[in-house]
Amino acid sequence: xxxxxxFPALLFLVSSAIVIAQGGAQGVRSDTLPPGxxxxxxxxxxxxxxxxxxxxxxxxxxxxxxxxxxxxxLTAVLPGMPDERLFQVVRQGVxxxxxxxxxxxxxxxxxxxxxxRNLSTVAPPDTPIGNVEHGxxxxxxxCTSCHxxxxxxxRLGPDLTRVGAARSRTALVREIRTPSDWVPPGYETxxxxxxxxxxxxxxxxSEDVFSVQVMDMRxxxxxxxxxxxxxxxxxxxxxxxxxxxQRLSDSDLNDLIGYLTTLRGADVTVQ
Amino acid sequence: MRRALLLIVLCSITxxxxxxxxxxxxxxxxxxxxxxxxxxxxxxxYFGHRHSPLTQITxxxxxxxxxxxxxxxxxxxxxxxxxxxxxxxLYVSGFNNNAWAIDARSGRQIWRYRHNxxxxxxxxxxxxxxxxxxxxxxxxxxxxxxxxxxxxMKTGALLWDAKLADYKMGYSATAAPLVVKDKVIIGMAGAExxxxxxxxxHDVETGKPAWRFYTVAGPxxxxxxxWPQGTDAYLHGGGSIWVTGxxxxxxxxxxxxxxxxxxxxxxxxxxxxxxxxCSLVALDADTGKVKWHFQFTPHDVHDWDSTQVPVxxxxxxxxxxxxxxxxxxxxxxxxxxxxxxxxxxxxAKPFVTQTWAKEISPEGRPIMIPGNQPTETGTRTCPDLGxxxxxxxxxxxxTTGLFFVTARETCAVYFTWEQPYQPGVQWESGGTQRPRDQxxxxxxxxxxxxxxxxxxxxxxxxxxxxxxxxxxxxxxxAGDGDGNVMAFESRTxxxxxxYQLGVAIRSTAGTTYxxxxxxxxxxxxxxxxxxxxxxx
Numbered sequence: 001x002x003x004x005x006x007f008p009a010l011l012f013l014v015s016s017a018i019v020i021a022q023g024g025a026q027g028v029r030s031d032t033l034p035p036g037x038x039x040x041x042x043x044x045x046x047x048x049x050x051x052x053x054x055x056x057x058x059x060x061x062x063x064x065x066x067x068x069x070x071x072x073x074l075t076a077v078l079p080g081m082p083d084e085r086l087f088q089v090v091r092q093g094v095x096x097x098x099x100x101x102x103x104x105x106x107x108x109x110x111x112x113x114x115x116x117r118n119l120s121t122v123a124p125p126d127t128p129i130g131n132v133e134h135g136x137x138x139x140x141x142x143c144t145s146c147h148x149x150x151x152x153x154x155r156l157g158p159d160l161t162r163v164g165a166a167r168s169r170t171a172l173v174r175e176i177r178t179p180s181d182w183v184p185p186g187y188e189t190x191x192x193x194x195x196x197x198x199x200x201x202x203x204x205x206s207e208d209v210f211s212v213q214v215m216d217m218r219x220x221x222x223x224x225x226x227x228x229x230x231x232x233x234x235x236x237x238x239x240x241x242x243x244x245x246q247r248l249s250d251s252d253l254n255d256l257i258g259y260l261t262t263l264r265g266a267d268v269t270v271q
Numbered sequence: 272m273r274r275a276l277l278l279i280v281l282c283s284i285t286x287x288x289x290x291x292x293x294x295x296x297x298x299x300x301x302x303x304x305x306x307x308x309x310x311x312x313x314x315x316x317y318f319g320h321r322h323s324p325l326t327q328i329t330x331x332x333x334x335x336x337x338x339x340x341x342x343x344x345x346x347x348x349x350x351x352x353x354x355x356x357x358x359x360x361l362y363v364s365g366f367n368n369n370a371w372a373i374d375a376r377s378g379r380q381i382w383r384y385r386h387n388x389x390x391x392x393x394x395x396x397x398x399x400x401x402x403x404x405x406x407x408x409x410x411x412x413x414x415x416x417x418x419x420x421x422x423x424m425k426t427g428a429l430l431w432d433a434k435l436a437d438y439k440m441g442y443s444a445t446a447a448p449l450v451v452k453d454k455v456i457i458g459m460a461g462a463e464x465x466x467x468x469x470x471x472x473h474d475v476e477t478g479k480p481a482w483r484f485y486t487v488a489g490p491x492x493x494x495x496x497x498w499p500q501g502t503d504a505y506l507h508g509g510g511s512i513w514v515t516g517x518x519x520x521x522x523x524x525x526x527x528x529x530x531x532x533x534x535x536x537x538x539x540x541x542x543x544x545x546x547x548x549c550s551l552v553a554l555d556a557d558t559g560k561v562k563w564h565f566q567f568t569p570h571d572v573h574d575w576d577s578t579q580v581p582v583x584x585x586x587x588x589x590x591x592x593x594x595x596x597x598x599x600x601x602x603x604x605x606x607x608x609x610x611x612x613x614x615x616x617x618x619a620k621p622f623v624t625q626t627w628a629k630e631i632s633p634e635g636r637p638i639m640i641p642g643n644q645p646t647e648t649g650t651r652t653c654p655d656l657g658x659x660x661x662x663x664x665x666x667x668x669x670t671t672g673l674f675f676v677t678a679r680e681t682c683a684v685y686f687t688w689e690q691p692y693q694p695g696v697q698w699e700s701g702g703t704q705r706p707r708d709q710x711x712x713x714x715x716x717x718x719x720x721x722x723x724x725x726x727x728x729x730x731x732x733x734x735x736x737x738x739x740x741x742x743x744x745x746x747x748x749a750g751d752g753d754g755n756v757m758a759f760e761s762r763t764x765x766x767x768x769x770y771q772l773g774v775a776i777r778s779t780a781g782t783t784y785x786x787x788x789x790x791x792x793x794x795x796x797x798x799x800x801x802x803x804x805x806x807x
Binding site for chain 1: 649686688690697699702703704707708730731732733751753754755757766769771
């Protein structure tokens with residue numbers, strides 16, 4: 001028995017992770033990192049246990065090699081994240097994302113952390129690679145109509161305010177050069193043809209047998225009852241245009257990624 | 272003195288009259304849905320049909336169905352149970368060891384019982400419960416911490432509490448019990464923690480165990496040679512039971528589907544067929560002795576529990592001959608029709624896309640396609656670990672002779688790694704990922720058991736875990752993975768009605784019953800029960 005896929009896969013992954021976390025063994029469950037050095041750090045047995053825990057609870061979203069799948073690339077995230085923060089993220093989850101909270105005992109989280117600290121990570125360079133200023137200009141010229149950074153820009157594509165912390169350089173290159181390789185849920189391309197022939201193209205936000213919910217190219221959110229429209233056309237190509245080398249040189253790509261890696265979150269606290 | 276004696280006699284008579292006869296008899300259970308105002312067992316009848324004789328709601332008027340009331344548990348956790356209906360009262364269990372009696376007319380709670388949930392629970396998939404059983408004036412309930420309880424049907428008071436196994440070792444009980452004659456039969460879940468699964472019968476009056484059948488054969492027992500000799504692999508061999516079985520009174524046999532071997536994906540330490548995991552077992556209801564078994568997936572490495580409902584039917588015409596059969600839409604992607612008397616395969620065909628077996632041999636053994644073993648680097652196989660179908664109940668309509676099942680079209684990349692067994696620790700030795708280019712979806716499919724061929728399907732946009740209910744008026748009720756409950760014409764699959772519940776139906780299907788001459792269609796989803804009926 002176990003983890004039976006029920007809802008859309010992402011929801012399932014989240015719920016199963018919560019369920020598994022809730023089913024942990026006995027032990028203390030702290031809100032913050034327990035004081036003192038992680039006793040499991042460097043311990044071969046602990047690292048192995050941590051690997052098993054990671055593969056069960058994290059691998060589905062972050063990939064078995066931790067380079068990111070549906071969730072962020074941990075090899076890019078971990079170097080800049082102190083233990084206190086890492087513990088907090090695993091314990092409390094990340095509000096507003098699919099990352100669930102964990103109710104596992106501290107000891108399991110510490111073993112998990114011992115494994116994560118053993119991974120071969122790709123630390124972000126102290127000085128970003130490429131011409132960041134030029135990358136920013138490229139971003140403003142090509143990307144901001146659809147992508148938002150720190151509250152400015154379009155909303156048709158994913159918000160990139162934290163993309164530098166969430167994606168490795170490799171993942172960013174892939175997503176810029178060949179965005180149609182994988183389109184995340186909530187951003188798949190769809191065209192609704194109304195009964196009077198009007199075509200509404202946009203990002204599919206949700207869908208079931210009887211209805212589809214769309215953000216059109218003008219960012220208008222609208223639900224459609226399928227029986228009231230002529231046709232719903234699904235397109236495997238992403239709404240985001242591909243940027244092959246002919247369109248964006250390797251040098252420009254380097255500058256753009258240099259800028260993107262500086263995007264590591266904005267403080268939205270109201271003072 | 273004579274006056275006092277008379278008073279005692281009168282009081283006794285009055286008390287006896289107040290207590291009345293048992294509410295539910297063994298014959299009532301045998302009769303199944305003969306009185307269609309009630310719903311007395313998990314699948315409606317012992318054969319597992321989930322097919323109601325009620326005809327007030329028809330294909331012509333089903334579009335007028337309207338929500339009448341909603342019952343909310345007020346807490347997180349989804350219903351997976353099929354409510355029992357006895358004379359206008361619902362008996363239903365839910366998340367975290369809760370049980371309720373509810374007025375079927377209004378949705379108002381009558382009593383609530385809660386068995387404590389330990390803090391150090393070891394379960395793979397939440398503190399779920401798939402339903403209750405009834406006999407006499409007792410309600411029987413399994414608990415997530417592996418107890419079997421008897422409750423007073425009138426008050427919800429605890430009558431007896433039988434501990435089944437040690438929950439700290441990963442044992443849990445989630446399926447609805449099955450009452451047969453004077454015994455209440457349960458199954459044990461927890462294969463992901465290296466348990467040794469079993470099916471067990473208890474005396475309905477006292478709760479004392481009557482027999483136990485291990486779903487993992489031990490040394491010296493029939494099937495024991497299908498596990499490595501001289502090791503303790505069988506002690507952690509899995510074989511969970513987490514879906515309720517069925518009963519053939521004529522042969523006095525109970526039928527249960529069994530779960531995956533443990534550990535799920537790494538199998539070097541459990542060489543052999545691993546009986547009786549991933550099997551159908553036919554057990555004598557009085558003794559628990561196995562009469563025959565049929566193993567669907569020998570030496571499973573994909574977590575394809577065979578814990579689906581075995582559906583029994585008579586007079587299924589096979590090559591011009593009426594046969595007593597058991598039908599089984601398996602998680603491994605094949606639909607099987609098996610002779611219920613001999614346990615021999617009649618035929619088996621895929622009912623979803625599958626990539627692991629070329630076919631099922633006439634003897635019932637899958638002919639494997641090489642290259643589907645999970646590896647360290649991953650192997651893509653269809654279906655995924657959720658399977659071609661799963662714990663969601665199918666339905667069989669004996670009048671049309673069609674079998675209805677929620678099918679899942681999925682694939683996964685399967686990984687495996689070695690992991691030592693530790694008591695009470697999750698022990699799967701592997702995992703899966705969904706390939707990025709994989710579009711999973713679900714469908715309601717009608718299959719003709721005479722040929723194992725599909726008659727029609729209705730596709731959903733996502734995978735579904737909803738069970739199926741059919742009615743004699745020619746309706747099929749089912750749900751998609753997006754929260755819709757739907758009605759279809761059973762002969763054609765034409766969609767006739769839908770209602771967005773907000774949360775998808777999971778495991779169970781809708782139930783239907785009659786109160787005050789009005790047919791209700793009741794749907795558990797999320798933490799709510801919603802009752803529909805035609806406008807008055």
